[in-house]
Amino acid sequence: MTHLESLFKDLYQTNYTKVYRLCLGYMKGNSTQANELCQEVFIKAWENLSSFRQESAISTWVYRITVNTCLLYLRKKKDIPVLKLLNNLESHPEEEQNSTVEKEQKLASLYRCIENLNKENKSIVLLELEGIPQKEIAEIMGLNHEAIRVRIHRIKNELTKCVQK
């Protein structure tokens, strides 16, 4: 395995889960499309890895590629219904079924509210939900830290109001 391949393996294993969940957020919870998008992100990461100059942390670099690839994905966007409810319910007992339905409904409503945000705010809140530090979000977005802090506060309020409706 070459040095680049081993670096890529490490990058893939370390960041896959977060990248997948960011893609899931962009694809309104549709796991098939999120997988497709996630694969596209890592294809771009591999193609660009040799030009990585270590000017930022490698995770910041990967998240930039993720958000930008999600923007590029607008080209291929098909209208995806927000989270298919009542998935695999047959396999759960009734009580568990009710709580699963409620949980999925809440999640569907959250996805719908995230979808209502503009593209930039959507990216910011998805990164925030994934627990990425605000300083790193600022580096990913190319905005200053203070602007991101204010913006996240505003988006959180907007999102909370929306899901309460």
Next chain:
Amino acid sequence: MKSFDEIQSQWNSQKSQVPAENGHELIIRKVNTIKKKQKLTNVILVITVIVLIFFFIYISAYNDLLVTFSLLLMIISLATRVALEMRSIKMLNNLNVSTTVENFKIRMINYYKTRVNTHLIWTPIIILLYSIGFILLLPAFKANLSSGFYNYIIVSALVMLLLLGMLIFTQIRKELAILRELKS
């Protein structure tokens, strides 16, 4: 849900996905396959052009000036369209995805502006030149083909033009919508 903390815990409770042990190898393999396919497409395009030129010489099409001019008009307009599309694909592939999101957005907006300009300026010119070439060829078709086949060519060309117009209209609408979304 009442507070953002609840939203956060809702988000965290989603099913997670662990990376496959050999996931990185599959990605590398996929990139290699894509590159091979791109090379193959280029080879096929070059072979098609060579065959067309060979056919042009073989049937001595250059003896009839009007036919030659019309055919060249059609071929050049088609080739220009293909070249514009290839340039556009190259532009898209060359966008630096590892730059900041703000920078990337500006570049994407520029890319889509170029696309819309191509659709609004170059595409109508290309279709017009192609149609002129086709109309100039009609007398040659009439003289050399049966009336049934001649009528078929005219009807199918009109249908193709209509379908092409609809396709371009849909494409412009889609790309304008993306531009609006990016600017919002």
